[in-house]
Amino acid sequence: MSNQGDHASPMRVLVTGGSGLVGRAIQHVIKQEGGAKEGEEWIFLSSKDANLMNAEETLAVFRKHQPTHVIHLAAMVGGLFKNMKYNLDFWRNNVFINDNVLQAAHEVSVARVVSCLSTCIFPDKTTYPIDETMVHNGPPHESNYGYAYAKRMIDVHNRAYFEQYGRRYTSVIPTNVFGPHDNFSIEDGHVLPGLIHKAYIAQKEGKPLVVWGSGTPRRQFIYSLDLARLFLWVLRDYPEVDPIILSVGEEDEVSIKEAADAVVQALDFQGEVVFDSTKADGQFKKTASNAKLRRYLPDFNFTPFNQALKETCDWFVANYDSARK
Numbered sequence: 059m060s061n062q063g064d065h066a067s068p069m070r071v072l073v074t075g076g077s078g079l080v081g082r083a084i085q086h087v088i089k090q091e092g093g094a095k096e097g098e099e100w101i102f103l104s105s106k107d108a109n110l111m112n113a114e115e116t117l118a119v120f121r122k123h124q125p126t127h128v129i130h131l132a133a134m135v136g137g138l139f140k141n142m143k144y145n146l147d148f149w150r151n152n153v154f155i156n157d158n159v160l161q162a163a164h165e166v167s168v169a170r171v172v173s174c175l176s177t178c179i180f181p182d183k184t185t186y187p188i189d190e191t192m193v194h195n196g197p198p199h200e201s202n203y204g205y206a207y208a209k210r211m212i213d214v215h216n217r218a219y220f221e222q223y224g225r226r227y228t229s230v231i232p233t234n235v236f237g238p239h240d241n242f243s244i245e246d247g248h249v250l251p252g253l254i255h256k257a258y259i260a261q262k263e264g265k266p267l268v269v270w271g272s273g274t275p276r277r278q279f280i281y282s283l284d285l286a287r288l289f290l291w292v293l294r295d296y297p298e299v300d301p302i303i304l305s306v307g308e309e310d311e312v313s314i315k316e317a318a319d320a321v322v323q324a325l326d327f328q329g330e331v332v333f334d335s336t337k338a339d340g341q342f343k344k345t346a347s348n349a350k351l352r353r354y355l356p357d358f359n360f361t362p363f364n365q366a367l368k369e370t371c372d373w374f375v376a377n378y379d380s381a382r383k
């Protein structure tokens with residue numbers, strides 16, 4: 059069965075979280091790379107269109123647009139340090155959003171919903187590489203258990219909507235994402251946008267770039283535009299209810315120190331780089347396998363990391379005044 063469901067007519071796709079890092083990347087692929095097909099309608103929501111933590115507002119925006127398909131990105135999102143501060147809010151806000159969105163989709167008979175988990179929600183004590191079968195195999199890292207459990211419940215929702223109503227709603231599991239329109243907040247954002255913002259200021263002030271933690275943890279990073287291209291494939295052609303990891307390969311994993319060195323190179327930062335080991339390291343590694351993705355898309359090409367980082371840095375410098383920070 060195609061993901062068109064029984065829709066011979068073109069898709070009407072509602073993208074929740076359409077104004078965020080990933081949402082803006084999907085907008086770029088749809089509007090600048092010819093990602094939409096003839097007759098398709100794409101609607102990108104922000105929280106101004108509806109507070110998806112509110113069930114009535116969520117149902118109203120779904121009834122207004124009557125989507126045939128949904129890419130569900132909206133969430134309370136943040137880096138390690140924001141997660142460590144607000145585990146309760148990450149749990150409650152994301153559970154509200156996810157329950158409202160999936161129930162509204164069911165009520166207006168959306169054919170296909172693609173929601174978003176994250177590679178940071180897997181069990182902290184695990185074997186490597188991590189794969190899609192391990193989502194529920196033990197407690198997540200203590201730094202972000204609120205977000206992690208809320209995200210895992212999406213997978214539980216999808217299984218239950220399939221068993222009880224035959225809904226083929228699915229989810230993807232991206233690794234750490236970066237790119238233009240990211241949240242460059244030094245306190246609340248993720249590591250790459252945080253380091254880009256800090257290096258930009260340090261350059262201007264002639265001060266060292268301070269990297270938090272030891273620099274030894276390891277991460278895989280996916281460029282937001284690559285993730286967006288993969289999202290379109292998942293929406294149109296990925297047939298399963300079970301989640302699929304969307305990540306670069308294990309061999310592309312880098313240390314935080316290597317990531318910082320890449321930011322230094324991309325911004326041509328001339329100052330000293332120092333490490334503040336009084337700050338937390340978070341999860342040491344969460345090495346994910348993209349073997350399942352490769353079985354479906356053996357020839358997909360990821361943008362080389364240094365090129366993607368340069369494009370992101372160039373965007374940040376050019377849009378410094380308006381960037382989220």
Ligand code: NAP
Pocket residue numbers: 074075076077078079080081103104105106108109110111130131132133134135155174175176177231232233234235236240241248
């Ligand atoms: P983001 O840049 O923070 O954007 C979040 C989006 O959700 C924004 O469009 C925001 O709207 C919307 N939103 C938040 N609360 C809302 C609410 N109560 N009602 C309606 N909309 C709300 O996040 P992102 O990095 O693009 O993440 C998108 C998805 O990818 C999330 O599900 C996230 O968990 C997942 N993910 C992200 C990463 C990563 O490294 N960034 C990694 C793995 C998975 P406003 O613009 O109006 O605030």
Ligand code: GFB
Pocket residue numbers: 136137138139141176177178179201202205233234235244246247248249250252253256268269270271272273275277314337338339340341
């Ligand atoms: O992207 P990040 O904040 O989150 O990366 P996680 C944290 C790692 O980068 C830690 C180091 O090892 C930090 O010590 N780091 C160094 C920095 N300098 C900085 C900096 O300036 N800012 C930040 N933020 N980190 C998150 C989860 O884990 O992954 C979220 O907590 C989310 O739930 C996200 O899923 C994708 O990769 O550690």
